[in-house]
Amino acid sequence: MFFLKEVKYKDILSIKKLHIPKNKITCIVGKSGSGKTTLLKLLNKMIPYDHGEIFYNHKLLNDVNSVELRRKVIMLPQVPAIFPGSIRENLLIGLKFSQKPFVGDSQLLNILETIHLNKDLEEDCKNLSGGEKQRVSLGRVLLLNPEVLLLDEPSSALDEDTEHIMIQSLVGYTKKHHKTMIMVTHSKRIVTHFADEIITIANTITKREV
Amino acid sequence: MDKVIDLQLYQIIASYIFIAILLFIVKIRGISREKEILISAVRMTLQLILTGYILVYLFNNTHPLYTIIILMIMEIFSIYNIFKRTKMKLSLSLKKIIAVSMLFGTLSSLVYFLLVVVHISPWYDPRYFIPIAGMLIGNSMTGISLGVTKLIDEMHSQKHLIESALMLGATPKMASKEIVDRSFDSAVLPTINSMLGIGIVFLPGMMTGQILSGISPLTAIKYQIAIMLGILGSVSLTVILFVQLGYKTFFNNDDQLIIDE
Numbered sequence: 001m002f003f004l005k006e007v008k009y010k011d012i013l014s015i016k017k018l019h020i021p022k023n024k025i026t027c028i029v030g031k032s033g034s035g036k037t038t039l040l041k042l043l044n045k046m047i048p049y050d051h052g053e054i055f056y057n058h059k060l061l062n063d064v065n066s067v068e069l070r071r072k073v074i075m076l077p078q079v080p081a082i083f084p085g086s087i088r089e090n091l092l093i094g095l096k097f098s099q100k101p102f103v104g105d106s107q108l109l110n111i112l113e114t115i116h117l118n119k120d121l122e123e124d125c126k127n128l129s130g131g132e133k134q135r136v137s138l139g140r141v142l143l144l145n146p147e148v149l150l151l152d153e154p155s156s157a158l159d160e161d162t163e164h165i166m167i168q169s170l171v172g173y174t175k176k177h178h179k180t181m182i183m184v185t186h187s188k189r190i191v192t193h194f195a196d197e198i199i200t201i202a203n204t205i206t207k208r209e210v
Numbered sequence: 211m212d213k214v215i216d217l218q219l220y221q222i223i224a225s226y227i228f229i230a231i232l233l234f235i236v237k238i239r240g241i242s243r244e245k246e247i248l249i250s251a252v253r254m255t256l257q258l259i260l261t262g263y264i265l266v267y268l269f270n271n272t273h274p275l276y277t278i279i280i281l282m283i284m285e286i287f288s289i290y291n292i293f294k295r296t297k298m299k300l301s302l303s304l305k306k307i308i309a310v311s312m313l314f315g316t317l318s319s320l321v322y323f324l325l326v327v328v329h330i331s332p333w334y335d336p337r338y339f340i341p342i343a344g345m346l347i348g349n350s351m352t353g354i355s356l357g358v359t360k361l362i363d364e365m366h367s368q369k370h371l372i373e374s375a376l377m378l379g380a381t382p383k384m385a386s387k388e389i390v391d392r393s394f395d396s397a398v399l400p401t402i403n404s405m406l407g408i409g410i411v412f413l414p415g416m417m418t419g420q421i422l423s424g425i426s427p428l429t430a431i432k433y434q435i436a437i438m439l440g441i442l443g444s445v446s447l448t449v450i451l452f453v454q455l456g457y458k459t460f461f462n463n464d465d466q467l468i469i470d471e
């Protein structure tokens with residue numbers, strides 16, 4: 001799905017060769033500040049790389065329109081983004097940005113179930129807890145039905161149990177709909193339970209299949 | 211026309227005495243602003259004396275080239291003033307857009323206003339051209355300054371939301387729409403508010419000036435209505451151009467947000 005060759009980003013990341021497979025759960029691990037977020041941002045063309053080549057489905061990223069790419073390869077930022085408004089508005093805003101048709105409440109309620117958020121659609125987002133905001137922002141990404149999900153620590157603000165249940169339903173969703181998931185996480189449990197592939201970012205980037 | 215009271219030198223001095231009293235009060239109250247008050251009063255006096263003589267010369271020696279030179283000086287000074295007034299650092303591309311918006315916005319409003327609305331002839335008649343140009347340019351300058359500050363400020367403070375919108379597949383235009391709208395509002399609202407207060411809360415400077423110089427208030431209000439519409443048009447046009455072009459300077463060709471580079 002993704003193939004990186006001799007990619008350099010400032011003096012933060014330097015990747016000789018890296019392949020990220022389709023229809024798999026790939027976990028990215030590594031110390032804080034090692035460049036995990038930076039790698040995700042390179043994959044959906046949020047930042048320019050100085051050197052090397054990145055391919056998505058055999059196409060060079062330089063030749064792909066950024067906005068079109070980001071509508072297929074959606075990234076969940078590490079810090080959840082909450083726009084002013086209700087949960088419904090926050091879920092729908094992704095569809096607005098991606099210029100996709102809006103969906104009805106029944107589908108929104110399905111999403112709330114997938115992300116295990118037991119809240120009313122009318123509720124104002126600004127009063128939600130950190131973990132709840134994180135899940136709303138994840139739900140918004142799922143609603144867009146992307147080919148690839150780039151998730152930057154999607155469960156960092158959740159307790160272990162909620163984390164497990166939610167990642168499990170995410171993984172279920174990914175497998176069922178033949179999606180590709182690339183997830184940054186600090187949780188060893190998540191990695192051992194769910195990862196098909198592990199990328200460790202250190203001074204040298206290593207990849208391990210599970 | 212009624213006889214206009216021409217202020218004599220001693221009358222001007224009397225108004226200075228008024229400021230001297232003010233300075234005295236400021237001093238005993240311990241507000242350390244005497245220097246600023248004094249400097250601004252003296253500067254204002256000198257600038258106006260100079261302007262007065264220049265205008266007298268121009269009115270007696272009308273020439274299209276003179277009018278154009280004065281217009282260009284006003285434009286350049288106002289653009290420079292916007293750069294200076296903005297506290298944040300301006301990128302070169304943003305500076306260019308400010309200059310282009312100012313020039314295009316004010317000049318096209320001015321042409322319409324002078325040639326279509328007031329119908330001056332010859333087209334370069336400095337008696338109309340210069341004061342009206344001054345009002346349009348001055349107000350547009352204030353408007354665009356407010357818009358620039360708001361735009362840069364929000365682009366930085368809302369960086370995370372803009373980035374998140376891009377990650378969700380937004381175009382730069384969609385991602386910055388709210389900010390662009392708010393910048394426009396903050397630039398144009400003062401003009402709109404002053405239109406609401408006009409005639410009730412205060413009499414605008416131009417109208418006051420015309421009335422003081424003996425012109426019927428009815429003539430004065432007609433001019434004032436027209437000039438207010440002209441100002442509103444010029445401010446809006448200038449600011450629309452600026453925000454519509456300006457937000458783009460925060461993104462590159464790959465639709466990436468470039469703020470801290």
Ligand SMILES: Nc1ncnc2c1ncn2[C@@H]1O[C@H](COP(=O)(O)OP(=O)(O)OP(=O)(O)O)[C@@H](O)[C@H]1O
Pocket residue numbers: 012030031032033034035036037038039078
């Ligand atoms: N735009 C930038 N300019 C300069 N340095 C940057 C930029 N973005 C990130 N960095 C630096 O790059 C390094 C890697 O950042 P990154 O956010 O990718 O780390 P991370 O692995 O995601 O860390 P964490 O686990 O804490 O989220 C950090 O040292 C960071 O300070």
Ligand SMILES: [Mg+2]
Pocket residue numbers: 036037038078152
């Ligand atoms: Mg990170």
